[in-house]
Amino acid sequence: MAALRANWRATADSAAASYRRPWLPRPVVVSPHCWHSRPGCNTGPPARLPVVPTPPLAAAATAALLAVCCVALTPLLLSWLPAPQEAPQVRFDKLATRRFRLLTLGITASLGWLCLTLIDPSLWPVWLPLISLGTVLGLIDAQTTFLPFRLSYLTLTLVSLGALASAWLRSDPWSLVWAAAGSATAAGLFWLLWRFSGEKFGFGDVRLAAVLGVVGGATSPQVLYWMFLLGTLIGAIWAIVVRLQGRHQFAYGPALLLGAPAALLLNAALS
Numbered sequence: 001m002a003a004l005r006a007n008w009r010a011t012a013d014s015a016a017a018s019y020r021r022p023w024l025p026r027p028v029v030v031s032p033h034c035w036h037s038r039p040g041c042n043t044g045p046p047a048r049l050p051v052v053p054t055p056p057l058a059a060a061a062t063a064a065l066l067a068v069c070c071v072a073l074t075p076l077l078l079s080w081l082p083a084p085q086e087a088p089q090v091r092f093d094k095l096a097t098r099r100f101r102l103l104t105l106g107i108t109a110s111l112g113w114l115c116l117t118l119i120d121p122s123l124w125p126v127w128l129p130l131i132s133l134g135t136v137l138g139l140i141d142a143q144t145t146f147l148p149f150r151l152s153y154l155t156l157t158l159v160s161l162g163a164l165a166s167a168w169l170r171s172d173p174w175s176l177v178w179a180a181a182g183s184a185t186a187a188g189l190f191w192l193l194w195r196f197s198g199e200k201f202g203f204g205d206v207r208l209a210a211v212l213g214v215v216g217g218a219t220s221p222q223v224l225y226w227m228f229l230l231g232t233l234i235g236a237i238w239a240i241v242v243r244l245q246g247r248h249q250f251a252y253g254p255a256l257l258l259g260a261p262a263a264l265l266l267n268a269a270l271s
Contacts, residue, residue: 054117063112070132071105077136081148090144100139108135111261118264119219122169125162126218129155130211134257141253147204156211163218175218182217182224183210205252212256223263230266231259
């Protein structure tokens with residue numbers, strides 16, 4: 001096991017030294033637990049670790065395969081979701097239309113390609129469930145303003161298992177601490193919003209915040225911070241647009257989910 005992880009890091013070092021990507025800043029993974037610049041030093045900026053770069057074609061192929069699998073499973077997933085207790089008339093299985101499947105295919109493939117090119121492959125186990133199931137969650141929320149609890153908990157379970165796998169691949173157990181802390185903090189803050197919003201804020205967003213907290217925390221503190229800041233900003237802009245159109249209800253989940261790829265882009269640009 002130790003030899004496998006050592007070989008992974010050696011490959012990362014050699015690949016990062018020779019890799020050039022002219023169309024995007026080279027991604028950098030920040031070790032969540034390392035707050036010193038060199039061994040034995042307890043001061044200085046966070047240490048930056050080289051990453052294994054993902055060739056665009058490999059990322060595109062993986063994202064395309066993920067999108068096809070997601071579309072194939074979408075009707076089964078939608079039929080598995082019960083109607084919300086507060087709105088029993090909502091039928092999630094009725095969403096399995098051609099348009100819904102095409103949107104799932106396009107969004108999963110495009111955002112999957114973008115995200116996978118900006119992260120180390122050791123983080124793929126965390127991000128793949130978010131890219132696929134997160135897309136389905138966002139589309140459901142956009143059409144019904146509900147985030148199904150079964151699908152939310154399934155996504156939370158898969159990203160948590162992915163965080164465990166990623167921590168093992170990177171020999172970085174402290175990333176699990178960041179993932180747990182990020183999830184608990186985000187869910188706690190959103191729970192307060194739900195508790196005191198007077199039913200203007202859905203509890204589904206609390207569960208979604210827990211999912212994003214795991215993914216952001218397992219990636220890096222910077223990504224965790226930017227993910228929620230940008231997601232909240234996108235949501236605020238969308239709320240203004242909705243109000244100008246004379247509507248009052250809108251889905252906040254898609255805005256939070258869009259904060260994830262936006263955080264990776266900004267983090268790569270600033271690195």
